Amino acid sequence: xxxxxxxxxxxxxxxxxxxxxxxxxxxxxxxxxxxxxxxxxxxxxxxxxxxxxxxxxxxxxxxxxxxxxxxxxxxxxxxxxxxxxxxxxxxxxxxxxxxxxxxxxxxxxxxxxxxxxxxxxxxxxxxxxxxxxxxxxxxxxxxxxxxxxxxxxxxxxxxxxxxxxxxxxxxxxxxxxxxxxxxxxxxxxxxxxxxxxxxxxxxxxxxxxxxxxxxxxxxxxxxxxxxxxxxxxxxxxxxxxxxxxxxxxxxxxxxxxxxxxxxxxxxxxxxxxxxxxxxxxxxxxxxxxxxxx
Amino acid sequence: xxxxxxxxxxxxxxxxxxxxxxxxxxxxxxxxxxxxxxxxxxxxxxxxxxxxxxxxxxxxxxxxxxxxxxxxxxxxxxxxxxxxxxxxxxxxxxxxxxxxxxxxxxxxxxxxxxxxxxxxxxxxxxxxxxxxxxxxxxxxxxxxxxxxxxxxxxxxxxxxxxxxxxxxxxxxxxxxxxxxxxxxxxxxxxxxxxxxxxxxxxxxxxxxxxxxxxxxxxxxxxxxxxxxxxxxxxxxxxxxxxxxxxxxxxxxxxxxxxxxxxxxxxxxxxxxxxxxxxxxxxxxxxxxxxxxxxxxxxxxx
Numbered sequence: 001x002x003x004x005x006x007x008x009x010x011x012x013x014x015x016x017x018x019x020x021x022x023x024x025x026x027x028x029x030x031x032x033x034x035x036x037x038x039x040x041x042x043x044x045x046x047x048x049x050x051x052x053x054x055x056x057x058x059x060x061x062x063x064x065x066x067x068x069x070x071x072x073x074x075x076x077x078x079x080x081x082x083x084x085x086x087x088x089x090x091x092x093x094x095x096x097x098x099x100x101x102x103x104x105x106x107x108x109x110x111x112x113x114x115x116x117x118x119x120x121x122x123x124x125x126x127x128x129x130x131x132x133x134x135x136x137x138x139x140x141x142x143x144x145x146x147x148x149x150x151x152x153x154x155x156x157x158x159x160x161x162x163x164x165x166x167x168x169x170x171x172x173x174x175x176x177x178x179x180x181x182x183x184x185x186x187x188x189x190x191x192x193x194x195x196x197x198x199x200x201x202x203x204x205x206x207x208x209x210x211x212x213x214x215x216x217x218x219x220x221x222x223x224x225x226x227x228x229x230x231x232x233x234x235x236x237x238x239x240x241x242x243x244x245x246x247x248x249x250x251x252x253x254x255x256x257x258x259x260x261x262x263x264x265x266x267x268x269x270x271x272x273x274x275x276x277x278x279x280x281x282x283x284x285x286x287x288x289x290x291x292x293x
Numbered sequence: 294x295x296x297x298x299x300x301x302x303x304x305x306x307x308x309x310x311x312x313x314x315x316x317x318x319x320x321x322x323x324x325x326x327x328x329x330x331x332x333x334x335x336x337x338x339x340x341x342x343x344x345x346x347x348x349x350x351x352x353x354x355x356x357x358x359x360x361x362x363x364x365x366x367x368x369x370x371x372x373x374x375x376x377x378x379x380x381x382x383x384x385x386x387x388x389x390x391x392x393x394x395x396x397x398x399x400x401x402x403x404x405x406x407x408x409x410x411x412x413x414x415x416x417x418x419x420x421x422x423x424x425x426x427x428x429x430x431x432x433x434x435x436x437x438x439x440x441x442x443x444x445x446x447x448x449x450x451x452x453x454x455x456x457x458x459x460x461x462x463x464x465x466x467x468x469x470x471x472x473x474x475x476x477x478x479x480x481x482x483x484x485x486x487x488x489x490x491x492x493x494x495x496x497x498x499x500x501x502x503x504x505x506x507x508x509x510x511x512x513x514x515x516x517x518x519x520x521x522x523x524x525x526x527x528x529x530x531x532x533x534x535x536x537x538x539x540x541x542x543x544x545x546x547x548x549x550x551x552x553x554x555x556x557x558x559x560x561x562x563x564x565x566x567x568x569x570x571x572x573x574x575x576x577x578x579x580x581x582x583x584x585x586x587x588x589x590x591x592x593x594x
Contacts, residue, residue, distance in 0.1 A: 029389045030400060036386075037403045040463060041410070043429060044418045060432035102316060105309035113306035121310065128321055130517065130576055132524020134545040135569050138331070138552055138561055139324020162320030165313050194305045223411035225527035230553065241413035245531045257421060264414045271409045279402040282409070286468070287475035 041268070048072070048261035055257050071262035079259070081266060083236055084243040089270075091153055091239060092221035095160035096214050102161065103168030104210065108198065110169065111176035112184070129166040133159075133226045144231050155231035156239070160224060164217035167289050171216070174288040175209035212285040215278050219271055240267040325569060331562035338556055351563035360539065361547065361564070368543040371458060371529075372522040378462045379518055380511065383469030390470065391477040408467040416531035419460035423447055450540030453533050457541050461528055465521070469514045476510030477503070508586055516579045523572060544568050 047055060051068045054061045075081040110118055140159060149155040179202075187197040228239045238246075244263045247256060275282065332351050334344040355361050390401050407415070422429050423446035431443035446452045480503065488498050504511075526545040529535060535542035535550070542550075544564065552561040 026389070026392055026394070029385070030392075030394065033386050033389050034400060034403055036382075036463070037407055037467065040415075040418050040422060041406070043422065047421065056427055058427065058432075059436070060427065060429055102313045106313035109306040109309035113302050113309075115303060115306045115310070121314070125317075127573075127576060128317060130520035130572070131321065131325075131569075132520065132526070132545060132572075134524050134526055134548050135328070135565055135572075136321060136324040137549070138558065138565055139327040140320065141552070142327065143324075158316075159320050162316045165317055169313065194302070219409050223413075225411070225413045225530075226549075229530075241411045241527070244411075244417055245413045245527075247417075257424075257427070260417050260421065264418055267414050268410045271411070272406060275406050275409045276402060279398070279405060282405060283401070283471055283475075286471050 044261045044264050048258060048265050050258065052258055071256075071258035072266070074256075074259050075263050075266065079243075079247075080236060081243070081263060084238055084240050085266070087153075087237055088222050088239040088241075088267075091156045091160065092218050094153070095157045095164065095221045096217045098157065098161040099164040099168050099217050100210055100214055103165045103213075104172050104206070105198075106165075107169045107172030108176050108202070111173045112181075125166045125169050129170070133163070133224075137226055137230060140227070141230060150231055151234045151237055153237070156224070156227055159227050160217075160221040163224075164220055167216060167220075168213050171213045171285050171289045172206075172209060175206070179205065208281075212278075212281040215274055215282060216285050216289070219274065222271065325565070328562040328565040328569070331559060332566045334559045334562075336558040337560065342556065342558070344559070347559070351560050352567075354560065355563060355567065360542075363539055364542050364544050364547040367454070367539075367541060368523060368525075370454065371461070371525060371541075371543060372519060374458050375461045375465070375522050376515060376518050378458070379466045379469045380515065382462065382466045383473055383514070386466065386470040387473035387477055390474050405467050405471060407464050408471070410464070412464060412527040413531050415464050416460065416528045419456065419463070420447060420532045423456045447533050448537050450537060453537060453541050457529050457532050460532060461522065461525065464528070465518065469518060472510050472514040472517075473507060476507045480506050509583065512579065512583050512586065516576065516583070519575060519579070520572060523575075524568070 046064070048071050049067045049069070050061065050064050051066050051070070054064045054066065109115060110122060115121075136159070144150050144155050183201065183205075184197055187201050188194075192201070222239075223241060224239075225241045225245070228242045229245075232238055232242070240263075244260065244267055247260050247263055331344070333346060333348060335347040335350060336342060336344040386404055390397065390404060394400075423431075425431065425443055425445040425448060428443075428446065430446065431440070434440045435443065444452055446456045484502050485498050488502060489495075493501065524545050525543055526549065529541050529543055529546055530549070533541045535546040545568075548561055548564045548568070551557050551564060
């Protein structure tokens, strides 16, 4: 943008004042962006450390003088939140690994090997990313019932793997397309078979892209709600989103606002850490998955 | 000789692709195909959960089903309002994130946090913010003197819809902003400089350069957001459960209730089919415009 570079060259008096006005506007916009993005979460963080009396005070207490850890103690000591975290982590990591294992070779084939019908496959993959899970839920429910997979991690791992395969294919394919072809050609000249070449030469170079994709699939799996709600009913096997959502429903007369806030903070923490560490990769992966595909 | 190499390459290609396609077929194609089949049967408590062929009865019932039309209307209101708000806000945030300023990396990081968080947890957060007794929204409005008594946000039809729309806009605007930002970064600065030398105001530059060049990204973001908002489930299920009195019940919530609460599998399947067909129609339309736009832009270059 023309306003992208803040002034470096000398300007006339009137110009200067208009620039500083513009500058104030931009700074306001930046501050508003930060407030918009953080305020609801920070409010939940604050709530999680408030005493019950302060939580239910009218008018609202914005600057509490007392802080407590009782809500965190409650979710870990009186409720099995460590368990829920493990369930979410296990399901998300397993399906991420499976998804990379299945999706990466397919992405490579679609990027490099000329196959008949690859445009159709790509179109299907693109359209599938747009399907909401409710379209799958009835058919999957029947399968889960017929195979007795209810309350089994597989009932989540299989759909999570599948729902992330399209994104994996799109992101990894755009990565492979950017790799110089000479590398593979010279490997073939050196007598490597396609398989050997994939394993020994391509795979090591692919690790950064795999990390990017893996982060996206991990986030999507950790956050999934509908299948987790439907296929897992045993308390000890629930994942974080369902466990937190049902915290509000368990006691009809007294909603545990504090515990809910603490649980939300705990359940979002791994994702916030991921974003803080991998912001660039996430942005890169999302844009190459959605735009270039 | 060359054909055998080609053939071998093809065979390897299929071996690499087929496992992924099988999983997609199992989790996507089969359930949807199965819903088409099951929608021709009545399978509910009335038939003791046994499928009884009933032709297009389920679809006939749908036409008469006021609740179904209400959910379609709710879904459209939700989808269109969130889409419009997210595009406007997302564009604003993308423009901010595209500026050169100290700490831009940090602000970008902060701006994508909402996108990464679990919707179900965000739903409880916003339900707490909109809480009728202790919610911070009511407190702020009371302090500002805008209202005299607290509003029961999630307990009244219009405020409940407004609440879920605001929560969804907060959650997904960052996704739109990320996509638009990628588009903004690909627009050359020279264009703007030449334009401003010609005496164009920033607003004119925005309308005459930014918007047209950003059209592909705007369309793609709209397409993704349309599909996701149209199938919205977790946010509304947790915040209002579709209530009060069905005021926020979207198609997904209705399908879920039909299957899980009323155990009406045949009718649920028919609802899935109609949702699927509507979605595919819109996607096809959008894809058509997108390809037209793409050929138009590449044709120019």
